[in-house]
Amino acid sequence: MKVVLGVTGGIAAYKACELLRLFTESGHQVRVVPTRDALRFVGEPTWAALSGQPVAADVWDDVHEVPHVRIGQGADLVVVAPSTADMLAKAAHGLAGDLLTNTLLTARCPVVFAPAMHTEMWQHPATRANVATLRERGAVVIDPAVGRLTGADTGPGRLPDPAEIFQVCLRVLRGAPRDLAGRRIVVSAGGTREAIDPVRYIGNRSSGLQGYSLARTAVARGAEVTLVAANVTLPDPAGATVVQAESTAELREAVLAAAADADVVVMAAAVADFRPSTRHESKIKKTDGEPEAIPLTKNPDILAELGELRGDARARGAGHPQVIVGFAAETDDVLANGRAKLARKGCDLLVVNQVGRDLAFGTPDNAATVLAADGDAVEVKRGPKDDVADAVWDLVAARLV
Template sequence: MDQTRVVLGVGGGIAAYKACELLRLFTESGHRVRVVPTASALRFVGAPTWAALSGEPVATEVWDEVHEVPHVRIGREADLLVIAPATADVLSRAAGGRADDLLTNVLLTVRCPVVFVPAMHTEMWEHPATRANVATLRERGAVVVEPAVGRLTGADTGKGRLPDPDAIFELCRRVLARGAAADAADLAGRHVVISAGGTREPLDPVRYLGNRSSGKQGYALARTAAARGARVTLVAANTALPDPAGAEVVPVGTAEELRTAVLKAAADADAVVMAAAVADFRPASRAANKIKKQEGRDPEPVALVRNPDVLAELSAARPAPGQVVVGFAAETDDVLANGRAKLARKGCDLLVVNQVGEGLAFGTEENEAVVLDASGGETHVPRGPKEVLADRIWDAVAARWASAAH
């Protein structure tokens, strides 16, 4: 079987050093990688480093190895082109169709999926020219990942940081899994909001009422949506997972905090997927100090009050026109019957029903579910990686959008 061929373009930014780790992840997983840096990138990491790590020659100009017409050969052979870091200059030249070095020439010859991973100062990322270039590239079917928020060069902090190489690699892995299909970036131009994890309701400064949700299914939804071109807002409740590349992560703790964050993000969202396990109840009051055990006395009963029903609220309000709302139902028995009843009660468009219990769903790498449609359809997704279920959910969401457009 032929090796998957990846072209790693490297722009001239300080984050170029992180591309060395991304290159290692590709090569160690069996991919054949050709690095195509810009001339500016070689000021940060030299050609011998790229050649040694990839085992392939390194060139920046079309005049190198000219007898092989390198830009055409590299482009035709590629299964994936990822540019990390993609500087403001690279984005501008790519959007304008420039062909003034080997990387931009290759961009014009590839017919495989293209992923841009921007990295730059916040002001450059937010500039109207950069935003217009990003929009143009997304309209052409490229996946342009949202940069991470964090430490930039010097003392600056903000949006514009290159995501961690592990997260970039996972996103690229999902893009490769979808292949060169015409709909590989079928969520491009869409804003999706995903809740993940499990809320915690404090009893006192030490204890809380919680649940066993790890957030893995919600994070899989975020990774797959970003790989399909969506702008992703991930509302994460008490998770311990690395941020997915391309997702804006909003950390929350309680159900009330989750409600506030989801409703804010949903104002312009095309879809909201409520994968988080949100507590139905919370303590009526929170003790200011740790509740002490008293010898010979049973503890006082804990009075509970209802938390807001975020899924039902979203389904009724529909903050954005044409918004698709997806709920989750974790059931232990009568799974489909309870799921259909919840779908009718909540008023959402789709409901993902899965059985939970020891070794099932919570904290595992795999999941099995049935996706129920408000129109009466149901799709069974057999046990497999949570990313497979995530893709089937996005397929169902995209089908709802397509149906509404006709």
Template sequence: MDKPKVVLGVSGGIAAYKACELLRRLTESGHEVRVVPTASALNFVGEATWAALSGNPASTEVWESVDEVPHVRIGQSADLVVVAPATADMLAKAAHGLADDLLTNTLLTARCPVVFAPAMHTEMWEHPATQENVATLRRRGAVVIEPAVGRLTGKDTGKGRLPDPEEIFEVCRAVLARGAAAPDLAGRHVVISAGGTREPLDPVRFLGNRSSGKQGYALARTAVARGARVTLVAANTALADPAGADVVRVGTALQLRDAVLKAAADADAVVMAAAVADFRPAVYADGKIKKQEGREPDPVALVRNPDVLAEISAERALKGQVVVGFAAETDDVLDNGRAKLRRKGCDLLVVNEVGESKTFGSEENEAVILASDGGEVQVPYGPKEVLADVIWDQVASRLAPPSELRRA
């Protein structure tokens, strides 16, 4: 089979050097990559570097190899165009259809999916002009990844940092997998919880679970690739932030509840993939609980945590909001799942069997998606991204038109 053809556009920002890592991941995973830098980008990384790493010529000019009509052919033949970093200037040119170099010409002639990974100072990202340009590009079907929060140039810190190249690669891979399919979550805000909560017993101990957060992170990545604005409420994970997701870090079930309820206020869909502790210790010991010779430890009294899934399902912030829960079961999986679906009141419940060597920490998963209308979708064992896409298929088919979403 022919290798997927990817055009990597690089605009003139300090984060241009990070695009070398994205290029490496694309080429090593079997993609044919043509790098199209802007003239400004060459001030950060030279043409020879791009050509050597990609195995293809890299040019900024429409006047080179004119007989091959590169300003038309490169975009026409691409399966994906990704611009990383995308500066404020590049976003403005793309939104307004300007074509003053090879990259902007390529963007106008491309009929394949286009991904922009912005990187700039916070003030530039937040400026109304940039936000309007981003909204325009998204409305036209482009995937514009939200920038990360972190260290910028100089001493500045804030939103505007280029996401991790590995995470940008994952978005590109997900977009390529969908082919010409439109980003069906464009304009939607989705909230996802991931990981496992920890309930402190004393300063060094806690009650927790085995959840790694990988399924929730897969849901975040695939939602970004489908055009959504993603808020990821992450409980005690050790995973890199998914490119394009706004990550809110929490520890306990009460913290997760507060973060999810706040983010869900304007969300079209809420997916509760986190493993939330049902109980927490009734008393927190200010000092480490010591072992005493000749004495058994005192029993640990527990109290119930709030049922976040049931609360969101019963008191939705918006009418038409789709709520998805997860049920991790060890026996009578489907029977317990159907009972939980009725009890929780959510629209969809993803039911899977778990155990010490099943699901938790794995890159793969299998599940049955139960629907409140009686429908069932079986998802065979495979990558967690595949299950995530099936879940979003089910969510997208149930989303109310934006005009019908109303305050509950």
């Protein structure tokens, strides 16, 4: 695949070197098109050496090759990382004052922007309007991460991790449709932990890999994603707003708050069904004899509560149609247990998968059957967890009004 990597004049330009390396090492041919200001941060020899391709910033360089037309015409993907507020404005208004903006105008392939700027610039109404315009035209604009910016400033505006930008780009190159554009989506991932004492907890083996794949894929398909992560050690997916949670109570609070105006809620997290009735304030000491039993109490059923809230809103004639997706991890009688859970929970889709040794939890692959409330069932054969994510979003998109 031929990739054009546009680099603009921000301090995060040095991070684009890592993104370039990820593309080239995965077999893509990359042409770097920096702006003149970008070359103040990283010089032309660096880009040429890392890409193995000529580097130019001006339409007058190698004019006999007509680069301002040819580069965009021949690309399979254009990604601008970092993209400054200035570049977003130029792209939104169709300006063509240098090689990169000309390339954006001539490209008929997917375009991904990874903005990086100070918080005030990102939140300015002009920037928000430019982002909205680009998204309406089909571009993928990845929301920046929250973190340390230039100097002592902290806030939204940080360039996401290059590896996570790369993951979004791979999904776009695979032909991810833009069928979730403008949709607000909530995904939960990981596994909740219920404290026994300050040291010990009741938990499960969920790694969060499937939930994170769902979040990344939704971003690539154009959605605005809130990811509620319970005890996950994975890097934040580029473009998603990540909310951390530990216990079921914390996860419930975060999911319900984000779900209030969401179009889709996907409960991929493995939520603990029970918690200790009492949390010991100090570590339980080992003594002679058998340990005392730990009484348990039921946790709230978040998936069922989401279904009830949606039903209440419909009864009042309030809210908007919302698609709810649950997950069921089963060890035996997988489909029978899944169908019973689907009937109890009141969700639209239930992703049922078998778990156990080297199955689902912590593995890069998965297999599942997606059950629908209308009786349909779609089998997803074992493969990368991205395949399950794509299957889920295909079914969700078909149900969105």
